[in-house]
Amino acid sequence: MSVTQGYAIVVHGGAGSPRAYDDGCERAAQRAVEELAISADALEAAIAAVVSMEDDGRFNAGSGSVLCLDGATVEMDASIMDTRGRLGAVACVQGVRNPVLLARAVAETPHWLLAGDGAARFAAAIGHPTHTTISDHQRQAHEKVVRELAGSVPAMPGISEEAKAFLRFWNYQTPLDLPAHAACDTVGAVVRGPDGHFAVALSTGGSAPSLLGRVGDTPIIGSGFYAGPEGAVAATGIGEQIVRHLLARTVYGWIEDGMPLEKALQRGVDLFDPKVPVGLIAVTRTEAAAHSNQDMPHARIVQP
Incomplete structure (x- = not known):
């Protein structure tokens, strides 16, 4: 890779x-700048940004992750990838602080993805900090979901048949009426470092409502995230839809073929029904952009 100045x-x-929530994104981007000044490492900068948003409490990630419908369980996913060969992810992990840092630790093992109890045991083995506190924000979001039970809106936007699957395969002790609320506010960061390397980091508290054990696009390489020699891409939205398009890798392929970044992001979002929330952020050698079909808090800092 060619060395760049910015x-x-x-x-x-x-x-x-x-x-x-733009202010939280702006703080996260600034944390990435501060990390670049220390390490000049695109991956560490992307992780620093995501840690900031995990700790914010308002985003559906880390300490702000949505509660499952039992009102007690939190299942989180996270992932990291860069062009130095580092790749790590966790899925359905419970009781840990900053799952993106746990994903970073997985990248140092022989594996790339750990899930559920195995991820929790790995966290304990390496002394990763625990986190079990439920905030008022999380409880209020959960109460909103409960109030909206028995609504007439499909369980997940764009998947009208999903309600039938929920009713048939529901794996909670409590019964389910058709829910109307879905959370898909994953957080993510993409970075081009001063040495020309690219990195991406993501974190999410999953979707609400969902079956216990549900995994979306966030920890799935090529779907929620991808980094390669020409750039880094992160997706957000309804994971069940995103994975069907291998969205991050598909958009990266267009970038690799020379498509202007704004056009690639627009084309990626246009793959989906407008009712399905979806957004993308990406950086290339010369560009940095964000695009979504819904409101999407974001921030961008470019140093030429």
């Missing part, structure tokens, strides 16, 4: 999240 950072707070 850098580029783009972060998002999730498709469908309010733009009032």
Whole structure:
């Protein structure tokens, strides 16, 4: 890779999240800048941005992750990837602080993805910090879901038949009426470092409502995230739809073929029904951009 003088950072707070959260994205982007000044490492900068949003409490990630419908369980996914060969992810992990840092630790093992109890045991083995506190924000979001039970809106936007599957395969002790609320506000960051390397980091508290054990696109390489020699891409939205398009890798392929970044992101979003929340952020050698079909808090810092 050719050495460059500048850098580029783009972060998002999730498709469908309010733009009032832009300030959290701006803080996260600034944390990435501070990390670049220390390490000049694109991956560490992307992780620093995501850690900031995990700790914010408003985003559906880390300490702000949505509660499952039992009102007690939190299942989180996270992932990291860069062009130095580092790749790590966790899925359905419970009781840990900053799952993106756990994903980073997985990248140092012989594996790339750990899930569920195995991920929790790995966290304990390496002394990763625990986190079991439920905030008022999380409880309020859960109460909103409960109030909207028995609504007439499909369980997940764009998947009208999903309600039947929920009723048939529901794996909670409590019964299910058709829910109307879905959370998809994953957080993510993409970075081009001053040395020309690219990196991406993502974190999410999953979707609400969902079956216990549900995994979306966030920890799935090529779907929620991808980094290669020409750039880094992060997706947000309804994971069940995103994975069907291998969205991050598909958009990266267009970038690799020379398509202008704004056009590639627009084309990626246009693959989906407008009712399906979806957003993308990406950096290339010369560009940095964000695009979504819903409100999506985000921030961008480019140093030429």
